[in-house]
Amino acid sequence: MKTEEAPRYPMTRASGCPFDPPPKLKELQEEAPLVKVKVFDKTAWLVTRYADQRRLLADPRISADVTEPGYPSQTAQPLRSDEGVGIGFILMDDPEHARLRRMVTAPFMIKRVEALRPAVQKIVDGLIDDLLAGPKPVDLMEAFALPVPSLVICELLGVPYTDHDFFQQNSKQLISLSSTPEERGEAHANLGGYLYNLVGEKLENPKEDLLSGLTERVKAGELTRQDAAGMGVLLLLAGHETTANMIALGTLALLEHPDQLAVLRETDDPKVVQGAVEELLRYLNITHNGRRRAVLEDIDFDGQLLKAGEGRIFPNDIGNRDPEAFPDPDRLDLHRDARHHVAFGFGVHQCLGQPLARMELQVVYSTLYRRIPTLRRAAELDEIPFKHDGSVYGVYSLPVTW
Amino acid sequence: MKIIIDQDKCVASGQCVTAAVDVFDQRDEDGIVVLLNDNPPDDLAADVHQAAAVCPALAIVVED
Numbered sequence: 004m005k006t007e008e009a010p011r012y013p014m015t016r017a018s019g020c021p022f023d024p025p026p027k028l029k030e031l032q033e034e035a036p037l038v039k040v041k042v043f044d045k046t047a048w049l050v051t052r053y054a055d056q057r058r059l060l061a062d063p064r065i066s067a068d069v070t071e072p073g074y075p076s077q078t079a080q081p082l083r084s085d086e087g088v089g090i091g092f093i094l095m096d097d098p099e100h101a102r103l104r105r106m107v108t109a110p111f112m113i114k115r116v117e118a119l120r121p122a123v124q125k126i127v128d129g130l131i132d133d134l135l136a137g138p139k140p141v142d143l144m145e146a147f148a149l150p151v152p153s154l155v156i157c158e159l160l161g162v163p164y165t166d167h168d169f170f171q172q173n174s175k176q177l178i179s180l181s182s183t184p185e186e187r188g189e190a191h192a193n194l195g196g197y198l199y200n201l202v203g204e205k206l207e208n209p210k211e212d213l214l215s216g217l218t219e220r221v222k223a224g225e226l227t228r229q230d231a232a233g234m235g236v237l238l239l240l241a242g243h244e245t246t247a248n249m250i251a252l253g254t255l256a257l258l259e260h261p262d263q264l265a266v267l268r269e270t271d272d273p274k275v276v277q278g279a280v281e282e283l284l285r286y287l288n289i290t291h292n293g294r295r296r297a298v299l300e301d302i303d304f305d306g307q308l309l310k311a312g313e314g315r316i317f318p319n320d321i322g323n324r325d326p327e328a329f330p331d332p333d334r335l336d337l338h339r340d341a342r343h344h345v346a347f348g349f350g351v352h353q354c355l356g357q358p359l360a361r362m363e364l365q366v367v368y369s370t371l372y373r374r375i376p377t378l379r380r381a382a383e384l385d386e387i388p389f390k391h392d393g394s395v396y397g398v399y400s401l402p403v404t405w
Numbered sequence: 406m407k408i409i410i411d412q413d414k415c416v417a418s419g420q421c422v423t424a425a426v427d428v429f430d431q432r433d434e435d436g437i438v439v440l441l442n443d444n445p446p447d448d449l450a451a452d453v454h455q456a457a458a459v460c461p462a463l464a465i466v467v468e469d
Contacts (some may be wrong), residue, residue, distance in 0.1 A: 104416065104417075112433075114422075114431070349461050350461055
């Protein structure tokens, strides 16, 4: 009898299908709800189906702590514990996770995010004015997709946007899966040092921004200056890399689906725009390496045992393409009800910034194609460099013209 | 319809507010859920059920 070697995870996408999950992953989902895979030299289990992903990600016996035995690392060399401290509460469990996370939830409340909408609209309009006045073709990633969320998160955190070259460069190096541990360490130290100094300035001269809010916690002894800087790194990173990729990759996906692009170009109904954002999040899954977890204690899972100390990976890209949850899942359909997707994860670690990301994407998608109705690619699809090696998927550049 | 919320479980995602703004709110200091109406009219039932379904922390229980 032939024993089959467990497949390696992550897997590669099919050439010519840059918006779809790897075909092998879809096959595994059809075959079984739990699939053993190799992650570097370790074994872990994929949870392939939507309903199971939601159920287990919300289970407190499933840990997000990177230092737990069995935790399936994203990188060949696992994060060192000092890196983990800097990256903060996303790699911790409750109650410490909840204590720290709640220190930064207020600015992401729906009403506060809504209050930022006019400012975001102004940023987006200003950047489009610049695009229209500038040369073409132009790289949409550089000229539009990156500046929108960078400007917004800088404003929210109280980070000077004039430093964007520095933190974009270091962020890129920190989250690239092809960076060496030394390169990641260096980028992390650079960003940490930068935020540490900024927190110091805000301790002296607090303003109306998130970092200044954290200095109150530092003064009250609830947080060290180091931890406040670490949270700043996390929010700065998360705030611009993800949304930037959704803007550029979303635009490319829409350009490849002209009937869907027309839906956005021809509507002024905020409900249609909201629905479109949810569907693009579901369809694209820029966080394409799965949520990583470790099992803390034995769990009886529909008769199968999830053993303590095992690694579990929740690939949201196939969760969001599960036909049980989304009929005809591989079709991009901006009119479908996709709100229950797991693109932001699920459970207590669900993306903190999702209300902000959603609002930014609503503003971008409802403005860009209406103001530049003839927007089109200025390169062949197969010439566009995709971030196959990124922990966040997207495009490195997107040449466009109109 | 009766709604029960768990503020200890809540992670302040605010998705309940997006789904049913007349029923849920968030407290100013940390965005944790506040129930505005624990027995809303039947015409809000679909929105309330959606709020419970999209809550990532399973902090909302709806009893019909």
